[in-house]
Amino acid sequence: MNAPRQVKRIAVLVSIGRHPVSGAPRYSRNDAAALELGRDLAGKHGARLAVLHAGDAADPALADYLALGAGEVEVLACAEGTDAARVLAARVEDCDLVLTGTRAEGAYDTGMLPYRLAAVLGRPLLGAAVDLDIEGGRVAVRQFLPKGLRRRVDAALPAVVSVHPLANVQPRYAYARLREGAIRTAPAPHVHDDAAQNDAAAWTLGAVERKPVRLAAAEKRSGHARMLSATTTESRGGNVVNGGTSVEKAQVILAYLREHQLIDY
Structure with a gap:
């Protein structure tokens, strides 16, 4: 053995x-x-x-x-x-x-x-x-x-x-x-x-041109609400940040992207 x-x-x-x-x-x-x-x-x-x-x-x-x-x-x-x-x-x-x-x-x-x-x-x-x-x-x-x-x-x-x-x-x-x-x-x-x-x-290598992808939050409203928004003017929400440092402004943007699951880090 x-x-x-x-x-x-x-x-x-x-x-x-x-x-x-x-x-x-x-x-x-x-x-x-x-x-x-x-x-x-x-x-x-x-x-x-x-x-x-x-x-x-x-x-x-x-x-x-x-x-x-x-x-x-x-x-x-x-x-x-x-x-x-x-x-x-x-x-x-x-x-x-x-x-x-x-x-x-x-x-x-x-x-x-x-x-x-x-x-x-x-x-x-x-x-x-x-x-x-x-x-x-x-x-x-x-x-x-x-x-x-x-x-x-x-x-x-x-x-x-x-x-x-x-x-x-x-x-x-x-x-x-x-x-x-x-x-x-x-x-x-x-x-x-x-x-x-x-x-x-047999392979040929070349540069790849990647087109930018526009980030858009997923629409969560009902169909009726979306139809109404097409005929009326209404606020879509969001925050306008004029003051603060560049770091604070970047944190607001990151919070928005994470909230709508547009980034995963």
Whole structure:
């Protein structure tokens, strides 16, 4: 009888996120949750933790992961058009567990990386994990389901797990850890995929012109009241703010937008 597989190496894949309001580059909230789960498992099982990123080592947003607890971020330098899934798969072949976020937060992210990575490695994928544990050579995951439901599934190691943004962790940012950590560039493993190169050559990228969307409060009056307003002149309500600071005026506008559910933050 074979002994249960022990967890010796854990890899966490991180990406560059975007602030939902300003669009400024920052750490990805999904990957931050995966990093926190990976740190907890590595400490519990005495495993070696590797934090990996495929892209540009000069991106300042990578330093955020150092502050979140990554002692070192290893960046695999990839050229434009390189299949990141195959590059990462070649790097994590010897890892017992690979953790990722459900998807990155950029403009062109599809959420397919965990699936493609698991397919290239030939390993099971457990998605939307809110917590996980390892016991007896298997990884057990509690999955997030719609309407507040949860489901427990498990798979034999080695495996790939994508972490849901509502995972039961609380990443903590510490500037001292940012100063102590390091970002190291490593050459990307050479992979040759003619099909991927042909697919990349078939795409054409261009600027997207997005037309502004006019915000309008939902009409809550009855049909009879709306018909009367078409024939009579009446006040539609609202507030006219002439005094106060710019901050106070902005707060009035935000209160109106939230009241009519035109924004969700």
